[in-house]
Amino acid sequence: QVQLVESGGGLVQAGDSLRLSCAASGQPISRYGMGWFRQAPGKEREFVAGITWIGGNTYYADSVKGRFTISRDNAKNTLTLQMNRLKPEDTAVYYCAAGKAYTPGVVTTTPGYDYWGQGTQVTVSS
Numbered sequence: 001q002v003q004l005v006e007s008g009g010g011l012v013q014a015g016d017s018l019r020l021s022c023a024a025s026g027q028p029i030s031r032y033g034m035g036w037f038r039q040a041p042g043k044e045r046e047f048v049a050g051i052t053w054i055g056g057n058t059y060y061a062d063s064v065k066g067r068f069t070i071s072r073d074n075a076k077n078t079l080t081l082q083m084n085r086l087k088p089e090d091t092a093v094y095y096c097a098a099g100k101a102y103t104p105g106v107v108t109t110t111p112g113y114d115y116w117g118q119g120t121q122v123t124v125s126s
Helices: none
Strands: 003-007 010-013 018-025 032-039 046-051 058-060 068-073 078-083 092-101 113-116 120-125
Touching (some): 018 092, 018 120, 032 068, 058 068
Parallel strands (some): 010 120
Antiparallel strands (some): 032 046, 092 120
């Protein structure tokens, strides 16, 4: 079992930055591909960014490419999402997720992830 706890959400203005963190416990995340998803009211949960378990390869949704950066620190068992130039359409609850162990590549669909955090709210005002 992997427990994931997100932090760092909040209310910001368009153009501002936020840094989300995800603290993992229970197992080392080094064996898992990790991802960030988000869910806006009335919408399905969508992939935002992912990072492979080995090599640290990253992949982003087109909507955040060039603005968001995902990174991992296996020594600290943490995952981070740096969000720059935020837009009102980035408003959502953001979830950290751990995928199936040793999966190659970045998985962009929710069934590919076994463990989820409780989410942190990000609200961007115009």
